[in-house]
Amino acid sequence: MTKMGLPDRVRVCLFDLDGVLTETAVVHAAAWKEAFDGFLRRREGPDFRPFDATADYERYVDGRPRVDGVRVFLASRGIELPEGKDDDPPEAETVRGLGNRKNALFLEKIRTQGVEPYPGSVRYVDAVRAAGLGTAVVSSSANCREILISAGMEDRFDVRIDGRVAVERGLPGKPHPDTFLEAAHDLGAEPGAAAVFEDALAGMDAGRSGGFGAVVGVDRVGQADALRRHGADIVVSDLSELLGSGT
Numbered sequence: 001m002t003k004m005g006l007p008d009r010v011r012v013c014l015f016d017l018d019g020v021l022t023e024t025a026v027v028h029a030a031a032w033k034e035a036f037d038g039f040l041r042r043r044e045g046p047d048f049r050p051f052d053a054t055a056d057y058e059r060y061v062d063g064r065p066r067v068d069g070v071r072v073f074l075a076s077r078g079i080e081l082p083e084g085k086d087d088d089p090p091e092a093e094t095v096r097g098l099g100n101r102k103n104a105l106f107l108e109k110i111r112t113q114g115v116e117p118y119p120g121s122v123r124y125v126d127a128v129r130a131a132g133l134g135t136a137v138v139s140s141s142a143n144c145r146e147i148l149i150s151a152g153m154e155d156r157f158d159v160r161i162d163g164r165v166a167v168e169r170g171l172p173g174k175p176h177p178d179t180f181l182e183a184a185h186d187l188g189a190e191p192g193a194a195a196v197f198e199d200a201l202a203g204m205d206a207g208r209s210g211g212f213g214a215v216v217g218v219d220r221v222g223q224a225d226a227l228r229r230h231g232a233d234i235v236v237s238d239l240s241e242l243l244g245s246g247t
């Protein structure tokens, strides 16, 4: 192990954003709950079964691109909506409309609450860079760049593969490994020389299937066992735990 708490073969680090670098996973979960509950209430009446911002979020939405989150959660309730168009209004009962509703709610929350980076993640990324390792942010979010700027972290990554870049390059999102593989490639590293840092189960699955050199699960919500079941080699509750370890 190196002093970064990673195997010696690791040359580049691929960081998920929401919940790993910034405290925005809970903001996404709250926006999804508001959007889905509004939809379910309209469709099923006052006795609707609400979206569970922990269990439903982790299993069906967390880590996936926006439209995939809509589709996978609705499928879990036996609901299928028409795809709709990118610019569908937020009240449209389509996959894109519901995604746009969630995005409007998410942006509103970010505007009022601001974006906080995890201090331990900032320290870890800085230490990794100082040690000469390459860094990438690999996020399903189309808002990744704005979130990084708001968190004051934009300059800390050599490569950014986010929800927008994935669409431009035709890359399937997490749980597929393609966005992580693309980031490793852009950093000039084989997957075996890359470490993946993720908090979402879909992200773990991407890390496991991509043949990466290490998969670090970041457990902010008490799901360490699930992270291990989905492929984490190491689980920490904060990236700062990796500093100075294993030497």
Ligand SMILES: O=P(O)(O)OC[C@H]1O[C@@H](O)[C@H](O)[C@@H](O)[C@@H]1O
Binding pocket: 017, 018, 025, 028, 029, 061, 062, 063, 064, 065, 066, 069, 103, 139, 140, 141, 142, 143, 144, 163, 200
């Ligand atoms: O809606 P956005 O900002 O494009 O984000 C898509 C997804 O990005 C992921 O990083 C989050 O874990 C999900 O909760 C979110 O739904």
